[in-house]
Amino acid sequence: MRDYLLLAPLLLVILAAVPVVLAARRARRRHAVQDRCLAESGALPDMVEKVRVRLARPAWFAATDARTAAEGAGWLALDAQHLRVIGRFDDGSTVDREFVRSQAPPQWRGLAGAGHHGLHWFALGEPPLLLSADGLTDWHSARTTAALYRRVAAPGAPPPPRPVFHLQSHPLSLVTVLLLLALLAYAAYDGLLAPFALIGEHRWLTGVALACIPLGLLTYPLFRRARLPPRETLLLPLLIGFAVGLALIPLLARIDRESGDGEFAEAAYFFDGGNAFKPLQVGTPTISVANVDEYTAALKPGAEQGFYLRRGGLGLWQVETDSLRRTVLLWYQGQNKPPPRLRVH
Known part of the structure; x- marks a missing residue:
């Protein structure tokens, strides 16, 4: 990979x-x-x-x-x-x-x-x-x-004005900006707010997302035919590729959740003493947490905890994170400390 x-x-x-x-x-x-x-x-x-x-x-x-x-x-x-x-x-x-x-x-x-x-x-x-x-x-x-x-020009003649191009002045650039905003909004909504997290081996998703950036240049002829200024002609296709790649990971994760058989089922894990939970069942991926070092430091190594997992139609493992977030939130509230943003991967 x-x-x-x-x-x-x-x-x-x-x-x-x-x-x-x-x-x-x-x-x-x-x-x-x-x-x-x-x-x-x-x-x-x-x-x-x-x-x-x-x-x-x-x-x-x-x-x-x-x-x-x-x-x-x-x-x-x-x-x-x-x-x-x-x-x-x-x-x-x-x-x-x-x-x-x-x-x-x-x-x-x-x-x-x-x-x-x-x-x-x-x-x-x-x-x-x-x-x-x-x-x-x-x-x-x-x-x-x-x-x-x-x-x-003659000496002392006024210099030419500095060129300014407004993205809203051309239909194609305006549509592109709206598309970029929509893709970024979706990536933020489904990537940050969804109560699920990808776990296990899914680095191929990163490769697909990175490949979207150069693939965005395939739209370069479209912008050139529209006669946009050179900088916008090159930068807008790259931004499209970047935004598509950013939105693609949460989109594929959603497709994975909506496809395949079965529902999220509970699986038993034990805390390894670091920042990860190891599965008791063979073939289930490890769950790692980040940004909650104080919480994990208070856990006893070997302590068991259940997580709801599912492997979807694309072969991706995903874990439901709401229950863990509530547990972490209650622990930090009990310590009278502001809860950090939990990351699960």
């Missing part, structure tokens, strides 16, 4: 690397297009610096079925007085526009509408040509595009 648990972080790394690998492939294709445009444009003797950019036109953002993050790719060449943009759009058309810096101040557009895919933009000239700093992924688009904007 330990080997399976060790595979969970490896699976997380592999699945987390998938978006990076796909982004790297897309970046290589863009760079090939940009390099061809640069070669076709000839030398740029007056330009002292060239920056890879992604391109778009205002009409492109109105296309709700846009499947790519940008309409094209190219270069921004700049010197002290001039800017020049060369590139190619996805429809095969090319662009080669030159601007006088003093006459074409950049206009910050930010996410620029529903079709942003997480990219941030600024516009140059009329009709406006939108530019976004190119990079391996869209994760740092706000920072890198803002840095490029400041290099293009």
